[in-house]
Amino acid sequence: MSAITVTSLDERIRRSIGADGGASTTQEYFVNMGPQHPSTHGVLRLVLKLDGENVREVIPVLGYIHRGVEKMGEHLSYRQFVHLTDRLDYLSALANNWAVAKAVEKAANIETNERIETIRTIVAELQRIASHQLWWGVFGMDLGAFTPFLYGFRDREKISDILEETIGARLTMNYIQPGGVMFDIHPDFQRKVKEFLTYFRPKLEEYETLLTQNVIVQERMRGVGVLTAEKAVSMGATGPVLRASGVAHDLRRSEPYGVYAKAAFDVPVGRNGDCWDRYWVRIEEIRQSMRIIEQLIDNIPEGKHLVVKPAVRTKVPEGIHYSQVETARGIFGVMLVSDGKDVPYRIHVRTPNFNNLWTVTETAPGWRVADLVTIISSLDIVVPDIDR
Amino acid sequence: MGLITEKLPGIIEPVPGGSVLLSSMDAVINWARSNSLWPLTFGTSCCAIEVMMASGAARHDLARFGAEVTRPSPRQADLLVIAGTIVRKMAPRLKLLYEQMAEPRYVIATGSCAISGGPFIYNNYSTVRGADEIIPVDVYVPGCPPRPEGFFYGILQLQRLIREGESIRRPGERRKPVLAALPAGITLDQIQAELRELLESKAQVKLGASATAGRG
Amino acid sequence: MEANELISTVQSLEPAATLRDKVDRPAMSVPKESVPALMRRLRDEPALSFDMLCAHTAIDWHNENRIELVYQLYSTKHRHYLAVFVSLLRDMPVVTSVSDVWRIAEWQEREVYDMFGVLYRSHPDLRRILLDDDWKGFPLRKDYKDEFMLEAPK
Numbered sequence: 001m002s003a004i005t006v007t008s009l010d011e012r013i014r015r016s017i018g019a020d021g022g023a024s025t026t027q028e029y030f031v032n033m034g035p036q037h038p039s040t041h042g043v044l045r046l047v048l049k050l051d052g053e054n055v056r057e058v059i060p061v062l063g064y065i066h067r068g069v070e071k072m073g074e075h076l077s078y079r080q081f082v083h084l085t086d087r088l089d090y091l092s093a094l095a096n097n098w099a100v101a102k103a104v105e106k107a108a109n110i111e112t113n114e115r116i117e118t119i120r121t122i123v124a125e126l127q128r129i130a131s132h133q134l135w136w137g138v139f140g141m142d143l144g145a146f147t148p149f150l151y152g153f154r155d156r157e158k159i160s161d162i163l164e165e166t167i168g169a170r171l172t173m174n175y176i177q178p179g180g181v182m183f184d185i186h187p188d189f190q191r192k193v194k195e196f197l198t199y200f201r202p203k204l205e206e207y208e209t210l211l212t213q214n215v216i217v218q219e220r221m222r223g224v225g226v227l228t229a230e231k232a233v234s235m236g237a238t239g240p241v242l243r244a245s246g247v248a249h250d251l252r253r254s255e256p257y258g259v260y261a262k263a264a265f266d267v268p269v270g271r272n273g274d275c276w277d278r279y280w281v282r283i284e285e286i287r288q289s290m291r292i293i294e295q296l297i298d299n300i301p302e303g304k305h306l307v308v309k310p311a312v313r314t315k316v317p318e319g320i321h322y323s324q325v326e327t328a329r330g331i332f333g334v335m336l337v338s339d340g341k342d343v344p345y346r347i348h349v350r351t352p353n354f355n356n357l358w359t360v361t362e363t364a365p366g367w368r369v370a371d372l373v374t375i376i377s378s379l380d381i382v383v384p385d386i387d388r
Numbered sequence: 389m390g391l392i393t394e395k396l397p398g399i400i401e402p403v404p405g406g407s408v409l410l411s412s413m414d415a416v417i418n419w420a421r422s423n424s425l426w427p428l429t430f431g432t433s434c435c436a437i438e439v440m441m442a443s444g445a446a447r448h449d450l451a452r453f454g455a456e457v458t459r460p461s462p463r464q465a466d467l468l469v470i471a472g473t474i475v476r477k478m479a480p481r482l483k484l485l486y487e488q489m490a491e492p493r494y495v496i497a498t499g500s501c502a503i504s505g506g507p508f509i510y511n512n513y514s515t516v517r518g519a520d521e522i523i524p525v526d527v528y529v530p531g532c533p534p535r536p537e538g539f540f541y542g543i544l545q546l547q548r549l550i551r552e553g554e555s556i557r558r559p560g561e562r563r564k565p566v567l568a569a570l571p572a573g574i575t576l577d578q579i580q581a582e583l584r585e586l587l588e589s590k591a592q593v594k595l596g597a598s599a600t601a602g603r604g
Numbered sequence: 605m606e607a608n609e610l611i612s613t614v615q616s617l618e619p620a621a622t623l624r625d626k627v628d629r630p631a632m633s634v635p636k637e638s639v640p641a642l643m644r645r646l647r648d649e650p651a652l653s654f655d656m657l658c659a660h661t662a663i664d665w666h667n668e669n670r671i672e673l674v675y676q677l678y679s680t681k682h683r684h685y686l687a688v689f690v691s692l693l694r695d696m697p698v699v700t701s702v703s704d705v706w707r708i709a710e711w712q713e714r715e716v717y718d719m720f721g722v723l724y725r726s727h728p729d730l731r732r733i734l735l736d737d738d739w740k741g742f743p744l745r746k747d748y749k750d751e752f753m754l755e756a757p758k
Contacts, residue, residue, distance in 0.1 A: 004723045006730050008737040043432045063734035064478045065432050068514040075511040090434040153445030233655045236708035249680050319626035337663050350659035358711050384433040510756035513743045
């Protein structure tokens with residue numbers, strides 16, 4: 001026992017000072033970035049060890065939005081837990097809902113129908129587009145360009161409107177629940193989605209001419225923050241971050257859920273794992289999501305939108321049940337430990353951002369502070385999802 | 389500004405007619421203050437997307453109403469918009485940010501979490517049950533998260549509060565907080581029209597009325 | 605690899621490994637002594653090559669006085685999953701760190717320490733990750749008490 005000592009942040013920083021103190025020409029110093037900082041996307045805190053403007057070491061400090069969701073989950077029914085997942089990665093709320101719904105359905109043997117699965121797939125893909133639009137806007141802003149923010153949000157509002165009409169909420173949806181979806185789709189849903197697709201296709205090209213083809217933007221992304229495939233896998237990164245490093249792991253393809261098996265789409269994979277690849281992979285994912293929606297939107301089968309009663313407290317058989325979905329940021333997994341009651345014994349959420357964040361400790365050292373901002377932004381992190 | 393707001397009232401007040409003059413100054417100062425709110429970017433979670441980002445973006449466009457100069461530094465801001473959950477680890481930082489802001493400073497708590505802890509009240513070891521346990525709050529904007537319209541309405545309420553309730557005779561006085569729930573059926577256009585009206589109406593100095601109001 | 609084949613391969617590497625039932629994916633219980641060595645072999649064995657630690661967490665079996673660690677492994681090469689369970693004594697939960705096998709384990713283990721108080725031998729940087737350094741207790745343990753916490757009204 002005595003061999004294991006638990007240290008503190010101060011201790012960690014002290015150790016970091018001692019590592020190569022005096023070896024460099026300029027004096028190294030520590031800078032606190034966050035928890036209240038405009039480019040950390042929320043309340044992430046990074047302790048930076050700097051040599052002039054060069055980043056030597058990044059020590060992320062978490063917990064400034066740790067809300068104890070897992071503890072609360074032990075006191076809530078499965079249906080009630082769904083609404084907490086909205087508030088983890090709020091930009092992929094529907095996918096998060098889906099993960100819980102899928103776990104409960106699989107465990108309690110609830111058979112859903114084709115209509116439910118198709119609606120789920122379409123709304124999840126719509127939100128993936130919205131999430132990437134937001135990321136694109138914020139990424140531009142982090143690089144110092146304000147216009148992408150306005151463009152991204154202008155188009156994101158269109159999706160928010162479509163979803164709001166059906167779901168009744170703009171951000172925290174709480175829509176996909178065990179045994180179906182909360183409401184049937186709005187009569188105008190299909191028409192509006194198709195309108196959106198025709199509207200957005202040329203706009204996406206506009207995104208490309210505005211930001212992608214900008215030489216300055218390319219210079220700031222190419223070769224910056226390279227994450228090798230081996231490192232990415234070892235760090236447990238998922239989603240666009242992993243795929244940009246050249247590992248074609250997409251749950252929608254490798255273990256299709258919903259009706260992804262019915263739709264034809266490509267999984268964009270990067271080559272170098274730098275910021276440019278992560279950027280490009282996401283832009284390409286928007287195209288693929290649009291392709292998926294296009295194939296499904298006219299083929300929503302008839303059927304009920306809910307196969308269990310809305311307020312029922314589902315009992316889950318004893319055991320450990322997993323489910324995972326691919327959100328806009330990576331794999332969101334839920335582990336339910338049930339003792340046969342209608343309340344989980346323990347619930348664990350595996351969030352994509354937690355693993356993705358730590359890649360910054362590998363990729364950022366050696367780059368400037370401004371590049372660090374690019375790297376963090378290219379990871380597309382959502383801090384409440386890291387802290388849970 | 390410091391001289392006018394801190395020293396002057398004591399000098400003018402005893403002079404005959406000084407009270408009326410002070411009330412006129414109140415009207416001008418409050419007009420200026422209420423129309424140039426500079427918010428601090430302080431988004432912790434979901435509400436930040438709706439309240440800080442969507443309301444500042446193209447469609448809702450907070451910029452038209454003089455409250456879009458979001459500042460990352462508390463020393464340059466006079467409006468603290470708490471957009472999201474405050475947890476126990478964050479609480480000292482929130483207090484620090486608030487204390488770093490210059491007077492007069494205003495606080496809007498948006499969303500259930502910042503008002504009361506929202507969905508994270510029971511069986512929770514981490515979430516602070518309402519930002520007002522740490523710092524005083526002026527306007528509460530309910531919602532989980534509130535729509536950008538709701539936030540606009542909150543700003544509108546704060547602007548009214550500043551115009552009506554503030555006087556340089558009582559610097560640093562805290563007003564009673566208000567709840568800015570969206571009235572049923574109100575549209576974004578109506579809120580924006582009202583904001584515009586408030587912005588465009590010049591400092592109409594109604595001498596008699598504001599003098600009596602100031603005494604009350 | 606099929607589930608049966610996977611399990612028999614793991615058993616050939618570690619004879620003491622037993623099947624963990626009531627899990628909806630291939631799952632093994634292994635003794636805590638075998639953790640770092642077995643994990644390294646799970647990663648390096650070409651037929652298994654579990655190169656990703658998807659998640660690492662724990663379950664507090666309060667009544668049985670044990671804490672069960674869960675390692676969820678995935679192979680990006682063979683696309684198969686394995687869950688490895690390790691039981692520890694609740695009063696003295698000590699296990700060897702696997703942070704040199706999978707890089708991400710360093711932080712996932714810190715989280716398990718933070719929430720359950722599991723101590724990791726030869727961990728490079730063991731300290732709390734989500735809560736303050738001076739926090740008392742481990743919140744995800746079933747008997748965690750906190751004067752701040754409110755019980756939900758019945």
